[in-house]
Amino acid sequence: MGLVLLLASCSTRIESAPPFSIFPNKDYTPEQAWAIADTIPEYRIEFNPGITRDQWWLGTSITNNSDSIQELLFVPNNPHINRILVFEDQSSLPKFELGDFQSFEKRPFIDRDLVIPITLPPASTKKYLILLDKVGETFHIQPELVDFQTFYQMKSDDTLIMGLILGWMCIIFIFSIFFAIELKTWTGAIYGAYVFSISLWLATHWGLTFQYLWPSQVDWVAMARPFFNLLTNILILLLVVKFFPPKTTGKFTAKLIWGILFIQLGLLLAILFPIGILENIDFKVSFLQFTLIVSLLTNILLIFYSYQQWKANVPLAGYYLIGIAFLALFGIVLQLNQKILPMGLPHYLVDFGSAFGLLGETGIITAAFAKRASIFKKEKEQLTIEILEKEKQVADQLIQVQEDERQRLGRDLHDSIGGMLASLFIKTESISDKYPNVPLGEFKQLIEQSIQEARSLSHNLTPHHLEENGLENVLKQQIGLLRQKYPIDFNFYFQINSPINKSLQLILYRISNELLQNIVKHAHAQEALLSIAEQDGKIELIAEDDGKGIDQTSTSQGIGIKNIRERVNYLKGNLTLETNQSGTTITIIIPLHAEL
Structure with a gap:
């Protein structure tokens, strides 16, 4: 659009260019300048001496051929002339003085350009002599003479x-x-x-x-x-x-x-x-x-x-x-x-x-x-992906170390502590047979409970049959053991039809087991629910109890909840905790095909 206006304006403005004469000022008085201007033909429509060392006198004649007064504007088309003196009809005193050496409000016509207003009586011609001072600067003018509308x-x-x-x-x-x-x-x-x-x-x-x-x-x-x-x-x-x-x-x-x-x-x-x-x-x-x-x-x-x-x-x-x-x-x-x-x-x-x-x-x-x-x-996204992959690798290594340590502890409990307790139970049986009058019943009962606890701990640490039996059956077995040990009515719901990889099954087991342990140890509940279901490509895990709730003002909600949050964040899931004096509901949403 700008180019179109440029070309259009250039073509129309040539018609409004008044011819003028111009000559350098050699300390001429206005009278001398008038005399010189009368001898120089007015044929120029543009003047560009480049960097000038002189002031310049411009002479032009303007004619009104109409029968009415004509109001015109003379525009040099250079808004940076230091000083302009305008003389009219052989006058030795300037009619207007304007330029950059004067404050803007002193201009005879307020405009960004230096505009000289001209009034012509009917059927008349006026001569103008204009002194232009642009000494020491680039000087270029292409004057126009236009009416107010134009x-x-x-x-x-x-x-x-x-x-x-x-x-x-x-x-x-x-x-x-x-x-x-x-x-x-x-x-x-x-x-x-x-x-x-x-x-x-x-x-x-x-x-x-x-x-x-x-x-x-x-x-x-x-x-x-x-x-x-x-x-x-x-x-x-x-x-x-x-x-x-x-x-x-x-x-x-x-x-x-x-x-x-x-x-x-x-x-x-x-x-x-x-x-x-x-x-x-x-x-x-x-x-x-x-x-x-x-x-x-x-x-x-x-x-x-x-x-x-x-x-x-x-x-x-x-x-x-x-x-x-x-x-x-x-x-x-x-x-x-x-x-x-x-x-x-x-x-x-x-x-x-x-x-x-x-x-x-x-x-x-x-x-x-x-x-x-x-x-x-793109580089930032790629770097973010690389950082996430690195974090995932570190998290995988950490989880693997944890699982290895759990398996070692589970084996030690089963093979060492469990074996020692079993040997102690056999010895107790032998002593009881040899000395029937010695009251060892309570002692034998404590040993049986210890063996059972060691087996439970070993099972929790190393769910040996998770891959063979599946997550649902292992959790059923775990809840069955809890029903035997604690006076809590456990309800269990499991509905996942899509295949789940081994790593995700293990993490879901760990989370579920942690939630169950929190209920039996801290909730003082009479009834509890563990629900694991597939919905819209996600796994929804809900653990709910009617216990005393969790103290939200506490600075720590326990290592168990912290571990659960870390595992959920690792799976790019989210955890919602709702608790009051009537019980607690924890809802966990995990992508079904979480990257592990």
Whole structure:
């Protein structure tokens, strides 16, 4: 859309260009300037001397062929002229005085551009002599003479284009902040600062900052454009070397980039803390020319360094190469046109050419950041997967160690303690037979209970027949033993039709057994339920009792609950605990095909 408006406006504005004469000011008085202007034909419609050391007198004649008063506006199309004096019809006193050396509100017509209002009586011709002061700076004018309706239509088009461009830059700035936060890297922040700086440079170039941000800071107006230009160059240089550190190639070029960066930092400080260099015209021109050379070197180094990284197959270097080359093409042409080699480019291209270049550059570089964010996200996901796999390996090893230790303890209980208790029971039987009068019944009963407890512990530690008998039968057997030992009415429900691998069966057994042990040891319950069922690809395990409940204010809910939570988390499941004085319900949901 911007390009369409650009072409359309260029084609229509040529018709409103008033012819004029122009000559350098050699300390002429207005009377002398009037005399000289009368001898020079008015044939120019555009003037671009590049960096000028002179003030310039512009002469033009404006005719009203109508029978009514005509209100017109003379627009030089350069919002950065330091001082303008407007003389009318051989007058030696200026009718208007305006420019950047005066505060914004003193302009005879309030607009970002320097606009001169003109009133023509019916059927009349007026001559105007305008002194233009742009000494020590680039000077380019392509005046237009329009009525108010045409002017406001032109400004509407300009405002639309500037709004689209600055709106785009705001979006890019928001994206850059997002990238800085997402990527957790300084390159995103540097890119955001670059976008912000170049947006301010654009607004300053168009005269918007003088109108809205610093309308009374006349000393700063002349310094703002070179300041933001240098700051933008510094930030883009810093961005490139930080985005593509010279690990394999381009180390010498990177050193040159750092050198140019510090040179521009010195120029920036010279603007911020003036030491009189900009007050002398010759020094000011030299300073501007040197700044131009440094800017050209900046573009060349950026393109060359990006090319080196691209040739070295550095990821995303191609994006920067295309983006920077896109902007550099516009920038070099405009710099040459303004300061070294005038090409007769229309002022509209001078005003908005850099902006269109920036649209392309920021779009491409933002695409590079988006690509990097995508790569970073994938790398982060891959790293997360690797960490989870490592954690799983560690957890598997820990569980295996626990199971090995349980099996060892179970064997020791069964083979050693169980065997010793069995031998002790046989000896007791032998003593009882030999000495029938010795009361050993209670002693024998304690030994039988110890043997039974040892077998129960051994069974809990090593469920030998889990794989052969299945989880349901082993749990039935375990609950049957608990019914014999404790006055609790146990209910058991099991409904799983899908096959369960051995590891998951073992963990479900451990969890179930831990829940059952908690009930018999701590709940003081009269009735309890253990339910294990398959539902929607998940296993739902419910342990419920009518006991005294669990103290939620306690700092610890016991090692048993902690172990259960760890096992459930290992299986990527979740555990819900509901408890009060009337009992406790623990609900565990585990994926049926949990990765083990």
